[in-house]
Amino acid sequence: MSVRIVVRNIVKKAVSPKMYGGLKHFFSYEKKIFRDIASAMNSDNLNRLATIHGTDKWNLHWYTQHYQKHFQELKNKKTNLLEIGVGGDADTKKGGNSVRMWKAFFPNANIYALDLHDKSIHNERRIKIFQGDQSDVKFLKEVAKEIGEIDIIIDDGSHINEHVLITFKTLFPLLKKGGIYVIEDTQTSYWADYGGDVSNFNAPNTMLTFFKSLTDSLNAKDFRIPGYQPSYYDLNIFSMHFYRNLVIIYKSKEGDRQ
Numbered sequence: 020m021s022v023r024i025v026v027r028n029i030v031k032k033a034v035s036p037k038m039y040g041g042l043k044h045f046f047s048y049e050k051k052i053f054r055d056i057a058s059a060m061n062s063d064n065l066n067r068l069a070t071i072h073g074t075d076k077w078n079l080h081w082y083t084q085h086y087q088k089h090f091q092e093l094k095n096k097k098t099n100l101l102e103i104g105v106g107g108d109a110d111t112k113k114g115g116n117s118v119r120m121w122k123a124f125f126p127n128a129n130i131y132a133l134d135l136h137d138k139s140i141h142n143e144r145r146i147k148i149f150q151g152d153q154s155d156v157k158f159l160k161e162v163a164k165e166i167g168e169i170d171i172i173i174d175d176g177s178h179i180n181e182h183v184l185i186t187f188k189t190l191f192p193l194l195k196k197g198g199i200y201v202i203e204d205t206q207t208s209y210w211a212d213y214g215g216d217v218s219n220f221n222a223p224n225t226m227l228t229f230f231k232s233l234t235d236s237l238n239a240k241d242f243r244i245p246g247y248q249p250s251y252y253d254l255n256i257f258s259m260h261f262y263r264n265l266v267i268i269y270k271s272k273e274g275d276r277q
């Protein structure tokens with residue numbers, strides 16, 4: 020048992036339930052104020068923001084170092100960011116760590132997120148949460164329509180290969196031209212319980228087989244196949260970046276030289 024829990028139990032026994040409720044409220048409010056101050060003082064540094072807001076995008080996964088580089092240009096722009104997965108699974112009070120980190124890093128952005136479970140407790144100014152399944156194409160299209168132009172999409176949801184691919188195939192075409200699409204935790208491509216396969220690195224239906232195949236789209240103009248009809252991805256992917264457990268895809272925009 021941690022010291023915090025021991026102290027909490029002693030206080031709980033020593034004071035009335037009403038006073039205990041008041042103390043709990045006071046300390047959680049105080050914690051929030053300190054978090055907000057620390058967040059404001061470190062608003063340029065995503066690794067520190069991830070630590071302050073308690074998301075595992077740093078300290079467990081090492082993603083925010085890459086986001087710092089890829090998202091820097093958008094930092095102060097008026098953008099719309101959509102994250103799949105709010106966190107906390109079925110516990111409706113938990114999660115929200117990454118949406119609050121994004122809100123702190125992007126001062127002019129609207130932060131949207133969706134989750135299978137009710138996470139509406141995290142709605143606040145510049146943060147809007149939708150409830151639904153990322154493998155439900157109709158739901159994804161409704162969300163995208165309500166948001167309008169989406170500049171950044173981050174998939175940190177179920178990590179089930181089939182879901183990731185449905186979500187990408189639905190939302191990438193709806194991403195703004197020049198937008199950035201991110202898939203986190205691509206290691207589930209090797210994990211059987213997520214629909215992955217470690218026995219064959221080119222197994223059909225895994226996300227990494229699919230995303231690796233898209234690297235060919237970058238070179239589609241040079242295929243030298245008579246009569247070749249370019250695919251949507253051939254025409255709309257500007258660049259792809261592979262990191263450990265992370266894929267970042269840039270959508271082409273007008274004026275890109277390719």
Ligand SMILES: C[S@@+](CC[C@H](N)C(=O)[O-])C[C@H]1O[C@@H](n2cnc3c(N)ncnc32)[C@H](O)[C@@H]1O
Nearest residue numbers: 104105106107108117134135152153175176177
């Ligand atoms: C890894 S957590 C997200 C963590 C959060 N993005 C963060 O960095 O703090 C994954 C979330 O995805 C949600 N989820 C699982 N399956 C889903 C699905 N099919 N559709 C939408 N959300 C799902 C879970 O409820 C859980 O809250």
